Amino acid sequence: MNLISGFPVQRPRRLRENPVLRRLVREGDWGPQKLVAPLFVTTKKGKQRISSMPGLHRFGIAAAAAEAKKLEGLGIGGVLLFGIPASKDERGSQAFAAGGVVPQAVQAIKKAAPGLAVITDVCLCEYTSHGHCGILRGRSVDNDATLPVLSEIAVSHARSGADLVAPSAMMDGQVAAIRRGLDKAGFTQVPVMSYSVKFASALYGPFREAVGSSPRFGDRRGYQMDTPNAEEALRETALDIQEGADIVMVKPALTSLDILRTIKRRFHWPAAAYQVSGEYALVKAAAAKGWVDEKRLVLELAAAIRRAGADILITYHAKELAGWLKGKG
Numbered sequence: 090m091n092l093i094s095g096f097p098v099q100r101p102r103r104l105r106e107n108p109v110l111r112r113l114v115r116e117g118d119w120g121p122q123k124l125v126a127p128l129f130v131t132t133k134k135g136k137q138r139i140s141s142m143p144g145l146h147r148f149g150i151a152a153a154a155a156e157a158k159k160l161e162g163l164g165i166g167g168v169l170l171f172g173i174p175a176s177k178d179e180r181g182s183q184a185f186a187a188g189g190v191v192p193q194a195v196q197a198i199k200k201a202a203p204g205l206a207v208i209t210d211v212c213l214c215e216y217t218s219h220g221h222c223g224i225l226r227g228r229s230v231d232n233d234a235t236l237p238v239l240s241e242i243a244v245s246h247a248r249s250g251a252d253l254v255a256p257s258a259m260m261d262g263q264v265a266a267i268r269r270g271l272d273k274a275g276f277t278q279v280p281v282m283s284y285s286v287k288f289a290s291a292l293y294g295p296f297r298e299a300v301g302s303s304p305r306f307g308d309r310r311g312y313q314m315d316t317p318n319a320e321e322a323l324r325e326t327a328l329d330i331q332e333g334a335d336i337v338m339v340k341p342a343l344t345s346l347d348i349l350r351t352i353k354r355r356f357h358w359p360a361a362a363y364q365v366s367g368e369y370a371l372v373k374a375a376a377a378k379g380w381v382d383e384k385r386l387v388l389e390l391a392a393a394i395r396r397a398g399a400d401i402l403i404t405y406h407a408k409e410l411a412g413w414l415k416g417k418g
C-alpha cells in the first residue's frame with residue numbers, strides 16, 4: 090500500500106514547527122520528555138479524586154494549569170486533555186462550544202506551562218448524553234454525519250492554541266476530515282496524532298468512570314477494533330497515514346505491542362502508545378495489595394513498550410515515571 094499521499098495533506102514540517110514538538114518526536118531519545126500525561130479537565134473548581142484511578146484527579150481549569158506547571162517542571166513532554174462538560178446532549182454540542190472546557194484549559198495550560206505540548210482528545214463520547222463517540226441515527230453511530238462535527242471540534246481546539254489534536258472516535262475518514270477542516274481554517278501547521286489502532290477493550294473501564302462516558306446502550310464494537318485483528322490494525326494505520334496523520338497511536342499499549350513493532354518496521358512513522366486507564370488500575374490495585382513492586386513494574390512496562398518501538402508514551406504513571414526515568418525517587 091502506498092502511504093505517500095503527498096503535499097498538502099502530508100507536511101513533514103508540522104512536527105518541526107516549534108521546540109515543544111521537536112522534543113516530543115526526536116528519534117533515539119528516551120526520557121521524561123517522551124511522556125505524555127492524560128489530564129481530565131472540568132468546569133467545576135478544584136480537584137476531585139477518581140476512585141478507580143488512585144492518585145489521579147479531575148481538575149478545574151486553574152487546578153489543571155497548576156498541575157501542568159508541575160508536569161513541566163518534571164521535564165514531561167506533554168499533556169493529553171479530556172474535557173468533562175457542564176452538560177451533555179444528544180449531539181454533544183458542548184464539544185465545540187465557544188469557551189468550552191477544553192479550549193479554556195488549553196489557554197490556561199499554555200500560559201502556565203509553555204514548555205508542554207498540549208494535545209487534545211477529539212471525540213464526542215464525553216459530551217453526548219448517550220455516551221457514544223458520534224452522532225446517532227437510530228441506535229447506530231452515523232459515520233459520515235459525525236465527520237464534520239469532529240472537524241469542528243478539532244478547529245475549536247486549534248483556535249485555542251492546542252499544539253496537536255488527537256481524534257479518538259474511530260470513524261472512517263476522521264483524519265482526512267479533520268485535516269481538511271484545519272487547513273481550511275488556516276491551521277495547516279497543526280499536526281494530527283491519530284488513534285489509529287484502538288481496540289474495543291475491557292481496559293477503558295476506569296476512564297469511563299472518570300469522564301462519565303459509558304455508552305447508555307450497546308457498546309463500541311461497531312467502531313472500535315476487534316482485538317484479534319492484526320492485519321486490520323495495519324490497514325487502519327496505513328489509511329490514517331494516507332489521510333495525513335502526523336503521528337499514529339496504538340492502544341491499549343500492553344495488548345498492542347506486536348502491532349506497534351510492525352508499524353515501526355513497516356511504516357517508519359512517529360508512533361505513540363497509550364497505556365490506558367485499566368492498565369494503570371491493574372498496576373495500582375496489585376501494588377496497593379503489596380503483590381507487586383510498583384516502581385519496578387512501571388519501569389518494566391515502559392521499557393517493554395519502548396522496546397516494541399514507541400516514540401511517545403502516553404501514561405497515567407507519567408508523574409512518578411518521569412522521576413524514575415531520571416533515576417530519582
Ligand code: PBG
Pocket residue numbers: 210212213214222257258292293294295296297302309364365366367
Ligand atoms: C473515547 C476514548 C477512550 C479512551 C480515550 N478516549 C475509550 C473509550 O471509552 O472507548 C480510553 C482511555 C483510557 O482508558 O485511559 N474516545
Ligand code: ZN
Pocket residue numbers: 212213214215221222257258
Ligand atoms: Zn469517544
